[in-house]
Amino acid sequence: MKGLISAAAMFAVVLAPLSAQVANGSTRDTLVVAPAWLAQHLHDPNLVVLQIGSKDAYDRGHIPGARYADWMELHTMSDKAEDLTLEMPPAAAIHDALESFGVSDNSRVVLYASDGQWTQATRVLLTFDYAGLSNVSVLDGGLKGWTAAGQPLSKDTPVPSKGHLAPLKTRPIVVDADFVASHEHAPRFAIVDARITAFYDGTRAGGKPPKAGHIPGALSAPFDAFTTDDGRLKPASEIAAIFANAGVKPGDTVVGYCHIGQQATAMLFAARTLGHNVLLYDGSFEDWSRRDLPVENPKEKK
Amino acid sequence: MIRALVAAALAGCFAAPSLSVAQVANGSTRDRLLVTPAWLVEHIDDSDLVVLQVGRKETYDNGHIPGARLVNFDAGALSAGHERADPLTLEMLPADALRQQLEALGISDRSRVVVVAADNYWSPSTRIVLTLDYAGLANVTWLDGGLKGWTDAGRPLSKDMPVVKAGSLSPLKLRPVIVDADFVRAHEHAPGFAIVDARARTFYDGIPMTMRGDGPPQKLGHIPGAVSAPFDLFAMGMGQGTQLKPADQLEAMFTAAGVKPGDTIIGYCHVGQQATAMLFAARTLGHDVLLYDGSFQDWQKRDLPVENPSAKKNR
Numbered sequence: 001m002k003g004l005i006s007a008a009a010m011f012a013v014v015l016a017p018l019s020a021q022v023a024n025g026s027t028r029d030t031l032v033v034a035p036a037w038l039a040q041h042l043h044d045p046n047l048v049v050l051q052i053g054s055k056d057a058y059d060r061g062h063i064p065g066a067r068y069a070d071w072m073e074l075h076t077m078s079d080k081a082e083d084l085t086l087e088m089p090p091a092a093a094i095h096d097a098l099e100s101f102g103v104s105d106n107s108r109v110v111l112y113a114s115d116g117q118w119t120q121a122t123r124v125l126l127t128f129d130y131a132g133l134s135n136v137s138v139l140d141g142g143l144k145g146w147t148a149a150g151q152p153l154s155k156d157t158p159v160p161s162k163g164h165l166a167p168l169k170t171r172p173i174v175v176d177a178d179f180v181a182s183h184e185h186a187p188r189f190a191i192v193d194a195r196i197t198a199f200y201d202g203t204r205a206g207g208k209p210p211k212a213g214h215i216p217g218a219l220s221a222p223f224d225a226f227t228t229d230d231g232r233l234k235p236a237s238e239i240a241a242i243f244a245n246a247g248v249k250p251g252d253t254v255v256g257y258c259h260i261g262q263q264a265t266a267m268l269f270a271a272r273t274l275g276h277n278v279l280l281y282d283g284s285f286e287d288w289s290r291r292d293l294p295v296e297n298p299k300e301k302k
Numbered sequence: 303m304i305r306a307l308v309a310a311a312l313a314g315c316f317a318a319p320s321l322s323v324a325q326v327a328n329g330s331t332r333d334r335l336l337v338t339p340a341w342l343v344e345h346i347d348d349s350d351l352v353v354l355q356v357g358r359k360e361t362y363d364n365g366h367i368p369g370a371r372l373v374n375f376d377a378g379a380l381s382a383g384h385e386r387a388d389p390l391t392l393e394m395l396p397a398d399a400l401r402q403q404l405e406a407l408g409i410s411d412r413s414r415v416v417v418v419a420a421d422n423y424w425s426p427s428t429r430i431v432l433t434l435d436y437a438g439l440a441n442v443t444w445l446d447g448g449l450k451g452w453t454d455a456g457r458p459l460s461k462d463m464p465v466v467k468a469g470s471l472s473p474l475k476l477r478p479v480i481v482d483a484d485f486v487r488a489h490e491h492a493p494g495f496a497i498v499d500a501r502a503r504t505f506y507d508g509i510p511m512t513m514r515g516d517g518p519p520q521k522l523g524h525i526p527g528a529v530s531a532p533f534d535l536f537a538m539g540m541g542q543g544t545q546l547k548p549a550d551q552l553e554a555m556f557t558a559a560g561v562k563p564g565d566t567i568i569g570y571c572h573v574g575q576q577a578t579a580m581l582f583a584a585r586t587l588g589h590d591v592l593l594y595d596g597s598f599q600d601w602q603k604r605d606l607p608v609e610n611p612s613a614k615k616n617r
Contacts, residue, residue: 176511178520181502182572182599185426186392187378216422247358249376283511291504294534296422 022173024129028273031125032233033137035149038063038110048107048163051143052121053114061153063112063139063146067160071120073097074127084283085260091168094131103133104163112139112146118231119223122265126280132169138269141232148230174282175255177291183255184217190252191215194223194267195259195285202299206259207289213297215257215288221246223263226270239270248276257281257288326479326566328435332549332586335431337416337443339455342367345414352413352469355449356427357420365459367418367452371407371466375426379403380433392429392574393595397474400437410469414441419448424537424544428578432593438475444582450543481592483604486568490527496565497528500580501572501598506530508610521602523610525570531559533576536583552583561589570594570601 041047042065050069051062058068074097076087088094103109109128113121121138128136139145147153183189193214198204200220205212214220225242226234233239248254254271256264261282268278281287288295345351346368353370355362362372373379380403382393395403409415415434419427427444434442445451453459489495499506507530508523524530535555538545546552561567567584569577574595581591594600601608 176520178505178511178572181505181576185375185423185575186573187376187381247360291502291509293502293504294532300539 022171022277022279024134024171024173024272025275025277026272027275028233028236031137031269031273032140033110034140035146035151038139038146039149039151041108044108046104046106046108048102048104048109050101050109050111050124051114052111052124053117053143057114057143059155061155062114062143064152064154064156065158066112067102067158069101069111069124071117071124073100074124084287086262086282088127088130088174088282091131091170094127095165095168098128098131098133099163099165102161102163103165105166107133107135107163109133109136110139111136113142113231116142116144116231118142118227119262119266122269123262125269126173126265130170130173132171141230144231173279175279176281177283177287177293179279180215180255180257180281180288181293184215188252189255190246190248191218191255191257191281192221192246192248192264192267192271193218193258193285194221194256194264196222196224199259199285200298202297207285209289211285211289211295212299213295215285216294216296218257218296219246219248221248221267223258223266226266233270233273236274240274243271243274243276250274251276253277253279255279255281257284260284260286326477326590326592328477328479328585329588329590330585331588332546335443335582335586336446336546338446339451339457342416342445342452343455343457348414350410350412350414352407352409352415353418354407354415354430355418355420356430357423357449361420361449363461365461366420367449368458368460368462369464370418371464373407373417373430375423375430380430394433394436394480397437397476400433401471401474404434404437404439405469405471406466408466408469409439409471411472413439413469414443415439416443416445418445418452419544421449422542422544424448425533425575425579428582429575431582432479432578436477436479438477444546447543447545451545454543479592480595481568482594483596483600483606485592486525486570486594486601487606489568490525494565495568496559496561497525497568497570497594498531498559498561498577498580498584499524499528499571499598500531500533500569500577502532502534503530505572505598506532506611508608508612510612521598521605521608522612523608525598525601526607526609528570528609529560531555531561531580533571533579536580546583546586549587553587556584556587556589564589566590566592568592568594570597573597573599 049066051058051066076089111121193200199206200214202212254276256268258264261284271278353367354373355366355370356373382395417427417431431444506524567589569581571577574597584591
């Protein structure tokens, strides 16, 4: 019972890692491919091209050889009051869905969005990252960028073939309210609200039940600030400026949230292209307000 | 004599003999721990005054209380652990390193320190107050209303970087305000002690977390015997200009939680930051306070027993 309370005892305490470290920051080159690159590699044997968006849009014409990836199969969706709207399903379900899309362990995957569904594409990309599959990129500009580059579309549906994936080794990139509450003001972490400014600053109330304001200590970087009007990722210098203005420092791990965990993935994708490691608070403000956790409301300060 | 023996015997029932050593006398009065903007306006030019601003560097660069020094909490100032593989671990610095950093901020043995929260850095600012208490400094206060209190009092901010003359401190006599998991276990239900969970109620109640795919199972609930007093209830204005609530309200909240007058409060939260806000409020009522710095993350890692109110309900 020596020195129960002595200072020395304190230093002997080695704490558990409070957050598993993920190194999922990357470079723009690995995460984004141009239409010209895709056109050149379209016939690579290990390439899997997946179109995200509505099935109708896919049927109207897609990149030759691309398969339709039903975004819904990679989520638990619920409209029941007691459930969160959109959550990551168990690993086994993701495994099976990805195999059904034709994804194997050695696949090189390129995702693209139709119908302007950029945030669906970035959510699917994050799901791949969560699933431990890293050889995945997004087509810059999506379907529109492809046709704008003068590339052809096809209405032929490729012969379905199932992929073969080893059991997934998921990466700890999805965090919960406990983690977020533990990281308010934590050095080298930035909690970033990806909702539009009106929700961040308390002009409009989000969540179930609605609550005006944002998670304490969170910074604001709206998800739609990172793409151009034609759906392409803005230049790196502009993205870096947006994060810098928001207060995110180089090297920070970015913890993203939004309403339900989709818009945030677009912001997190932009952060990854700058090399930031990123984490998603999947429950997002919906979960935060439901737990009646403290919020900061800039409007109230006035 | 008899009373002393009885007390010793009682203490022996619950924990090691060192229980009685656990007493720190850091309870105080509100007047001694809190200063108002008006007070600071009057004393800003005192030669022994050191104003420490806790907040974002950008905010500090854009204008601070004249002469104030930045405690760059984001960069890990006055705390340890960020350099480890685990960047969140919020721990106290070893005495020598702490003394060096305090001297670099211009703090000497005779200094009167005022801690000022900027931005929304309320719990970081109370963490710094507790750190200075741990360092053994006697004359440490907190500015009620923070940086906004100063500007609301009509006082100007300055962009001038103060020329800081290094202070001179005697070797620190650390005060035993930090306790570990063993200490907390030994004091579950101990008379004269209250273990207080400063996390938001949802964590205390053990409401299950969002699905985390197949992540490691989490412990839900709280330390056995702990009572709940969420940190955010003790202040007005969770963002800019945080003020401590009036004493009668603070007292009512501790009473409602089950804390008795005179109890030594052992505070914990997620990692040892939010708890310092609750402990600061408790100190202004005269409670002696101790921080379980490892907090629930450490408790969980050690696989120690928890009480889960929500599991009880569902049984």
